[in-house]
Amino acid sequence: MFGTHEFDVIIAGGGLAGASVAAALGEFGYRILIVEPGLDNTKRLAGELIHPPGTSDLAELGLLPALENAGGTPVYGFAVFAHQQRERISAETGSVLTDSGAFVLPYTSVDGMRIQGHAIEHAQMTKAMLAHVEKLPHVTVWKGARVTAVDVSSDEYALVTIIKGKRELQLKAQLLVAADGRTSNIRKMAGIEDDRTRLSTMVGYHLKNGRLPHPGFGHVFVGGPSPALAYQIAPNEVRVMFDIQDNPDGVKALERDPAYLEPIPEPLRSDIKQAMQTQQALVSANYTISPRALTKGRLVCVGDAGGCCHPLTATGISVSTRDAMRLRQAISDAQGNLKIALRRYTFLREGPTRTRMALAEALYRCFSERTPAMELLRMGILSYWHRSKSGRAASMALLSTYEGRMSVMARQYARVVGYGLIELVKLSKESELGSKRDALVGLSGATVKYVGEAFRGLFDGIYIPKSPEDARRYIKSQLRVA
Ligand SMILES: Cc1cc2nc3c(=O)[nH]c(=O)nc-3n(C[C@H](O)[C@H](O)[C@H](O)COP(=O)(O)OP(=O)(O)OC[C@H]3O[C@@H](n4cnc5c(N)ncnc54)[C@H](O)[C@@H]3O)c2cc1C
Numbered sequence: 001m002f003g004t005h006e007f008d009v010i011i012a013g014g015g016l017a018g019a020s021v022a023a024a025l026g027e028f029g030y031r032i033l034i035v036e037p038g039l040d041n042t043k044r045l046a047g048e049l050i051h052p053p054g055t056s057d058l059a060e061l062g063l064l065p066a067l068e069n070a071g072g073t074p075v076y077g078f079a080v081f082a083h084q085q086r087e088r089i090s091a092e093t094g095s096v097l098t099d100s101g102a103f104v105l106p107y108t109s110v111d112g113m114r115i116q117g118h119a120i121e122h123a124q125m126t127k128a129m130l131a132h133v134e135k136l137p138h139v140t141v142w143k144g145a146r147v148t149a150v151d152v153s154s155d156e157y158a159l160v161t162i163i164k165g166k167r168e169l170q171l172k173a174q175l176l177v178a179a180d181g182r183t184s185n186i187r188k189m190a191g192i193e194d195d196r197t198r199l200s201t202m203v204g205y206h207l208k209n210g211r212l213p214h215p216g217f218g219h220v221f222v223g224g225p226s227p228a229l230a231y232q233i234a235p236n237e238v239r240v241m242f243d244i245q246d247n248p249d250g251v252k253a254l255e256r257d258p259a260y261l262e263p264i265p266e267p268l269r270s271d272i273k274q275a276m277q278t279q280q281a282l283v284s285a286n287y288t289i290s291p292r293a294l295t296k297g298r299l300v301c302v303g304d305a306g307g308c309c310h311p312l313t314a315t316g317i318s319v320s321t322r323d324a325m326r327l328r329q330a331i332s333d334a335q336g337n338l339k340i341a342l343r344r345y346t347f348l349r350e351g352p353t354r355t356r357m358a359l360a361e362a363l364y365r366c367f368s369e370r371t372p373a374m375e376l377l378r379m380g381i382l383s384y385w386h387r388s389k390s391g392r393a394a395s396m397a398l399l400s401t402y403e404g405r406m407s408v409m410a411r412q413y414a415r416v417v418g419y420g421l422i423e424l425v426k427l428s429k430e431s432e433l434g435s436k437r438d439a440l441v442g443l444s445g446a447t448v449k450y451v452g453e454a455f456r457g458l459f460d461g462i463y464i465p466k467s468p469e470d471a472r473r474y475i476k477s478q479l480r481v482a
Pocket of ligand 1: 038045048
């Protein structure tokens with residue numbers, strides 16, 4: 001039965017992606033409904049660090065002041081600690097290697113990018129964003145409601161079933177936006193399958209007065225069984241997260257194995273130990289999920305519903321805000337024709353998604369695998385950051401999602417491999433890196449994969465040029481960087 005409610009767009013999910021889309025589509029005059037079950041986000045380990053491209057998008061969507069007023073703290077870049085490799089890389093002038101032993105990569109190294117991001121506790125962030133969009137005249141928010149069924153078989157509309165309190169309503173909308181997170185039920189109900197791999201478990205603690213070596217920077221600690229991350233979420237508060245592999249009971253594994261804390265310097269290590277004794281950890285599973293399609297009929301997937309990767313690169317939020325911008329651009333390019341707009345959205349998202357997924361996979365393998373090939377790659381990447389100013393800038397641009405071209409990622413990967421090979425030649429003893437041959441074979445395989453992906457990106461995807469000039473520009477830009 002149809003209700004009396006009339007909405008043009010229904011957004012399933014009032015997280016960062018849903019709120020951003022609601023703000024982004026304001027200019028088209030749509031009446032928008034956000035349906036949000038209202039789960040307790042304070043018990044959830046999820047995104048908190050937003051890179052500058054994400055804060056730029058939030059500013060353009062009019063959401064940044066609300067986010068900053070809600071709390072949190074600015075972020076200026078990354079600090080990577082990798083003691084084992086650091087000792088092997090010879091010191092030179094102009095290095096980013098600080099006295100603390102970190103390779104510091106500031107956002108300021110990237111020309112044209114905003115110089116600061118923002119980090120804030122996840123529940124505070126989502127609450128502030130939803131509260132802000134709820135006040136927009138074109139937006140209605142139903143809290144405590146949930147989308148329970150969808151029918152996207154028509155090309156003209158989506159039929160959406162919503163449970164609101166004790167009532168079940170069926171609404172028809174021109175556009176249904178799946179913004180219901182990485183394991184999206186909306187996607188599944190629409191019949192879109194996905195490829196997923198469970199990677200590891202994340203265990204997180206909240207440190208009141210946690211003492212970071214580089215406050216204001218996202219810390220990555222390499223050298224334990226798997227990487228650990230730490231960053232401020234407020235001036236005196238730190239979030240720390242441990243990636244635990246091969247053990248779904250991440251908390252027990254972390255408590256049992258002191259190696260996880262080894263790469264972390266004092267006094268932060270003591271702060272973490274104290275939190276481990278006094279706090280209930282927050283736990284989350286890490287996945288790579290790639291849906292086989294982003295749209296079906298009048299359904300479009302945004303944010304994590306459009307796919308996710310390991311959180312090491314902290315890109316999920318920036319992708320969510322960017323999806324909102326892409327959808328707005330696609331609708332504008334297609335002059336309101338939603339059928340064409342959804343194809344254009346798929347095209348706009350495809351290339352940067354491939355790059356993001358490949359980068360997250362490459363970096364996670366590099367920082368977590370204990371194989372000679374990945375040891376060599378770790379040395380290569382640190383040496384590259386250590387010696388090359390342009391390399392640092394290019395890495396930061398890719399890591400922050402400011403740069404989304406796969407061809408650039410492949411070229412950077414190849415350069416990192418080159419630096420790794422120089423380090424390999426310098427090593428006197430084979431035993432330092434296992435077999436040199438194993439390292440070379442492993443690394444070659446990975447390099448071929450990413451370079452191959454870059455070339456694949458030239459040919460696939462649904463490309464809808466706006467004009468012959470647009471098509472010429474695209475082909476030229478891809479050939480220039482490949
Ligand atoms: C451990 C961890 C750490 C991370 N760290 C970072 C980081 O530092 N930086 C970063 O950028 N990203 C990070 N991420 C990723 C980031 O959390 C996500 O990319 C981001 O939250 C995605 O936002 P979203 O709105 O798409 O989905 P979600 O945040 O998952 O929101 C989905 C919303 O949909 C609602 N919903 C669910 N089912 C329904 C339904 N049937 N009907 C209606 N609504 C529904 C939910 O209640 C929820 O509010 C991290 C992820 C993890 C797991």
